Amino acid sequence: MVHTRGRTGSGDRRRRRALAALPAVALLLLALQGCQEPAAGDAGGKPSAPAPGGAGGAGGTAGDPCALVTRAEAERLAGTALGPGRDLEGTCTYVAPASGPTAQVEVFAGEPGKNYYDAERGLGHELQPLEGIGDEAWLEDGSVFLRASGQWVAIRLVRNEEPSRFDKPLEELARTVAGRL
Template structure:
């Protein structure tokens, strides 16, 4: 399963609220990072193929409560793609 296909760059940028670099895919993971000029942002997608579970992690320095709806929206999108 391609983790980068579960959360597109556009979706990751919407989640993080900032432009992100091209994704880096390693085995069942996909990582989008913010540009070196800032702001600090990272979206990680982890996929367990056998157990069919997915985790999406957002790293930002702001209040996490501001991202709750966006995380829920991404979770629904990913669930639909499984």
């Protein structure tokens, strides 16, 4: 007598486990699809940045933060090689390799940028106005904040050097970013 029940039973258990995971997988795929909804007429499936002056405001999004500041621009600001940008919920972070000097460039777009600006103001940090950049722009040690076309962007540089050394490069990068909004 041959017992096939053991094999069939383990196959049934595997099938039940796979079926039980389907709702979670479906939810994950739907969530990811919502993050990567293609723009009208764009078959590539890439997210689109809102039009300048659109729904950006303090609570909106300034588009792809890694596109607002490219890796090459982040490296020029930091003065060293950086890894590719990591985009997460309105922020983009470029980090130096472990073998290099300590360096990190963070870009906060839309609401995260406005929140960072508000937090620095709320803490009483001294911000210097920058003239001729977007609607308004402010500089503080290692960071620049700007608003252009109703959209907020903050850029923070982390280096273990005197922050004022990077004031001019931060100002220049703010000008570039303001032109993209």
